[in-house]
Amino acid sequence: PVEHTLAAIKPDALEEYKDEILERIQAAGFTITQIKETKLNQEVAEEFYKEHKGKEFYGQLIDYMCKGPSMMMILSKENAVQEWRSMMGPTDPTEAQAVSPGCLRSVFAKSVLQNAVHGSSNQKHAMEKIQFIFGDIDMDGKMNGK
Numbered sequence: 001p002v003e004h005t006l007a008a009i010k011p012d013a014l015e016e017y018k019d020e021i022l023e024r025i026q027a028a029g030f031t032i033t034q035i036k037e038t039k040l041n042q043e044v045a046e047e048f049y050k051e052h053k054g055k056e057f058y059g060q061l062i063d064y065m066c067k068g069p070s071m072m073m074i075l076s077k078e079n080a081v082q083e084w085r086s087m088m089g090p091t092d093p094t095e096a097q098a099v100s101p102g103c104l105r106s107v108f109a110k111s112v113l114q115n116a117v118h119g120s121s122n123q124k125h126a127m128e129k130i131q132f133i134f135g136d137i138d139m140d141g142k143m144n145g146k
């Protein structure tokens with residue numbers, strides 16, 4: 001069955017590598033079901049990353065995500081949540097380069113904070129974040145409790 005995940009190209013990566021990253025997403029066989037460029041404000045960024053509230057990097061993360069537009073996407077494919085996570089690679093680009101040289105973060109990330117892309121960590125988060133960013137859309141008749 002087709003699965004959906006919430007993916008983002010973060011501000012610095014969007015400015016520098018938009019086309020390269022979108023090409024790789026298409027080449028990997030994802031369907032971009034929804035896409036929108038949006039500059040998060042502080043309130044939205046804090047809600048989006050509420051799971052990280054209290055961590056020492058939380059303030060930096062919110063500032064980083066608000067500094068320019070991000071590309072928000074719903075990526076769809078079989079096993080999309082896990083497939084997108086493995087395509088991104090580890091959070092920290094130093095680790096990404098060591099264990100997964102071809103992944104997006106090993107190629108495009110600048111640091112563990114400025115790590116180019118985001119993806120939902122599991123299916124529950126994916127559905128929550130899709131609804132938070134794109135609203136109550138009906139992608140295939142099964143999302144959002146329908």
Ligand code: CMP
Nearest residue numbers: 052057061091112113114115117118119
């Ligand atoms: P992301 O996968 O979007 O989820 C949380 C984000 O917090 C992560 O990518 C990084 O941008 C950032 N992050 C995670 N760990 C650290 C860290 N140790 N130092 C700074 N930023 C971090």
